[in-house]
Structure formats: C-alpha cells, structure tokens
Amino acid sequence: MTAMGRSQAALTFGSNLSDFDVERVRADFPILSKRIYDRPLVFLDSAASAQKPQAVIDAVRHCYEDEYANIHRGVYYLSAQATLAYEAARAKVQRFLNAREDREIIFTRGATEAINLVASSYGGTFLKEGDEVVLSALEHHSNIVPWQLLRDRMGITIRVVPINDAGEFLLDEYEKLLGPRTKLVAVTHISNALGTVTPVAEITRLAHAHGAIVLLDGCQAVPHQAVDVQTLDCDFYTFSGHKLYGPSGIGALYGKADLLQAMPPYQGGGDMIRSVSFEKTEYADIPQRFEAGTPHIAGAIGLGAAIDYVTALDQEKIAAHEQALLAYATDRLSGIPGLRLFGTAREKASILSFTIDGAHPHDVGTILDRAGIAVRAGHHCTQPVMDRFGIAGTVRASFGLYNSFDEVDALAAGIEQVKEIFG
Amino acid sequence: MSDLRDLYQEVILDHNREPRNFCCPPNANREARGDNPLCGDKVTIYLTLEDGVVKDIGFQGRGCAISVASASLMTEMIKGKTAAEAQALFRRFQASMTGEEEVGGTDDLDKLAVLSGVREFPMRVKCATLSWHTLAAALEDAAEKKISTETA
C-alpha cells in the first residue's frame, strides 16, 4: 500500500497547509523544542494532557507576578484585580461553549470533579431507586465510577449503550434503552480511547423526548472542534483545561441555569454561602454555590488564555489540520503489516489506537520512548472499551494542533524498530 | 538503541514468546494474584508446596515482555527450592532491580542478570518485580493474596 501523499491528505480535508503554519504554531510551545535521549521530542499524547503555549504560561505567571490575591473577598486593589481576571476567564468559557449566561459556568478541578458534582448533587437529589442512568460503552472511568457510587447510594440502575466493531455509538440500541425510567444520559462527546465522535445532538434530542436530562463529557471534543451548548441543547457539558492546552487542576462544568439553581451544593465551605449560623446556612446563588473554597485562581486565568489561544488560531483550521494528520497517519499505519487499528468510526478525532502483533503495548511504548516519541500505552482509563475488543490495552497516538506530518513519519519509523526487535 | 537491546535480550524475547510453566499445576495448593492497575496486566502464581518445598510452580496471565519473561524465568528458578530460599532470592532480586545490589554472584542471580537492563527503565521495574511480589504472597499464604504494583 502506498502512503497517501501529504498534500493530497491535506487537500482531501480542505486544509491548505500554508494556511495553518504548524512550524509557527510549534514555536509557541517551549517544550516542543526539547530533546529526549538526544532526539527531538515527538509528543503524541495530547489526549492525556496537552502541552502549553507560551501565552498560557505567561498568563499564569502574570497572575502570580502582578495581580494575585484571593478573590471575592478582599476590598483592596489586588483582590479586585484577581477577581476581575477570574471572572473574565469565566466569561471566556461561556463564549467558548456559547452558553447563555456566565453563571452557567462553574469552575471545577476538571471533568472528573464536574461529573462527580452532577452525579452527587443532581443525581443525589432528583434520582430515586429504580431510576435509570444511560452511559455508553465508550466512557472514560470518570464517567462510569461516579454513577456507580450513586447506584450504591441510591439504588439507581445503569444501562450501557453498546458500540460496534468500528467503535461507533449505536443509536438504535440507545433508543431501545430509553424508557420511562430513564432520568439521565451521560455520554462522551469524543472517545479518548478510539477517537469516535458520538452523535451528541441526536443523543440529546432522543433523551429529551423521554424526559431525561443529558450530560456530555467534552474532554476530548473541545480541543478538536467548536462546541455550542445551545445548539446541542445538552443540560450539562464538561471539559478539563489541561487537554485544551491550559493548566491542570482546572476545568469547567456548564449547566443550564434552571437546573443548577435547583441543585444543592456539592461541597460546603467558604465562598458558597449567603449567610451561616449554626442553625441554618443560606447558600449562595450560582455559580458560587458550587465553588466552595478558594479555587485554582491562576488555573482559571490560564484556561482563559488557552481559550484565547485556540480561538485566535481558529478552531476550524485546527480541525482541518488535525483531520489531515489523522488521514495521513491512518494511511501510513494501516500499511504496516501486523498493526491493527482500533476505532475506525466514520467520524473521528485525531486519535489512533493500535496494537502490534507479538508486542505488548508497554513494550511498544518503551521502544518508541527511546526514539523520543511519547505515546500512551494501556487501557486509557477505558477498560470496558478494551474488554469490548478482547484486548488488555492499546498503543495510542493522539495528535494535537502542534503535531506535524514529519512526526507521523517518525512514529511509523519507530514502529518499524519495534518490529525489528520483536519481529 | 543499545539500551533497548540490553532490555530486550534474546533470552527475554524467547521467554516472552514461549513462557515456561505457563499453566496451573494439577496439584497446586497455593495461589496469589498480582495486578498492575496502571496497564491492566495480571499474573496468577500457582504453587504446589509440600513440606516447605516448592514441588511445582506455574503462572498464568497477560503482560508485557518484561513481566512475562520475568515470571517465566522465576518459575524455572523456584521449582525445587524451599520457601525460605525462594523468599531470599526474591529479596536479592528486588534489591538488584532497585539498584541496591549488583545482579549476579550465584548461579540463580547470574541467570536473572538478563533482566538487569530493566534498571535503565525505571518505569518498567514494576513489570519485572510483579510476579516476584505475587510469589512472595503465595508463599506466605497471606490472607490478602492480591498484590498490586501500586501498593507493593
């Protein structure tokens, strides 16, 4: 099989390479000029966590150097500055997701905390024994375990939408699972293990038709495409900052205002109250009600900078570049004998999961590492996906906006080395 | 590439392709399971322990070349040893993997020296020691016979 030419791959997906100058983009990321074992770093693990552009590093630094103090508390200048910057970051997330109002955005530690918040606060209040929560077979453990905790607490039932051999969400099977007991549907927008894009608009429409509310896990979606929560009409949407080229320890939960307002706090503490006495505490309005304690102030500001960075580059151009990379990499890798690709959905993001005959993913990961190539090896916190395909794990190469066609070639060369050793 | 060749020596690749004692011995009377939750790999060690001697040993499970080869080499070495000898060997091997001791000196440790390349790959040391930790649990007949790389 001959490799698809790069320019052809680019043309197929409408990306004009001169339009998206990946070399210039790479220069924005200091870590990418690093050498690993005296080889240029080839970073193909952005799905686990993405590298940070200078703009994000600078924003965090600026926060600590110039405008740091606790927020919402001090009457003095610095506290006011920090509060303004923190709230400006919230407004950036609001625009980024096209939420109606900024109070519909809650800062969390990340997607994991956001899902736990919804399961505990919404689920713990509005779900009762016998109610059903529908998940998909593609979910990350963080969108499985919180619902199991709720199941153990409340006696709810978890139903799971299966996937096909390509790793696609089966809409007709999903429809069959929906019924009068279905109260909540929690599904990933893009699978971190396989790259599958799920039909979230249709999933949401069908759930609503059955009176169920919808939470979408957008961790892997926001780095690859523009998201509009009003068009999707989902009830909750969440993502983690660190996968979007922002800091770790910060993420966001979008929730429709009326739902959030009806929900009790998730954690108690400072900043989330109106008044406290030992007899009675009145909770603050949203979003503060869900942001107990001092938040990751610099993290939120860094996330705002990451959003500015991605939107300035243009999300459509990023998507086109990544789709061209995906097409080229898929073609290069599927031409390698003994390499098996997992996740061949018609619509997918730039994530390639694969195994190599006779070589365990960990060994592949170690050999690639010595070539300076960073990939993830294992189950990617999606053991049910691995079980679905009867494997323990895969090697996963995930491509971000800064990856180049040369890096796909480096990966292919690294795989040849694996075959040499394990041949 | 040279340290990769040190890691993936021919003996290791051979044990990975054709693991020895990859079974549950018919008269096994002890077993313990080891898990690496980070990668989902598992190993179960079976022993036939009679009068304090490992009469038979086998293992099953799935894992990377390092963990499979290490388990396979271990079973070859442990068969016929007393429980005390096996525990002593486990401690020496562990010390050699963490760099506290040189590998070698006795026939058994000389054989295990093929795994010494692992020391250059700190992320992989757990792969090499999981089966040994699991063996130790099986020998002790500990109440909790589930070993995890994240607690071991």
Ligand SMILES: Cc1ncc(COP(=O)(O)O)c(C=O)c1O
């Ligand atoms: C699809 C998906 N959901 C949820 C998560 C959890 O994100 P975090 O660990 O940042 O909370 C991840 C990250 O691995 C993910 O890929």
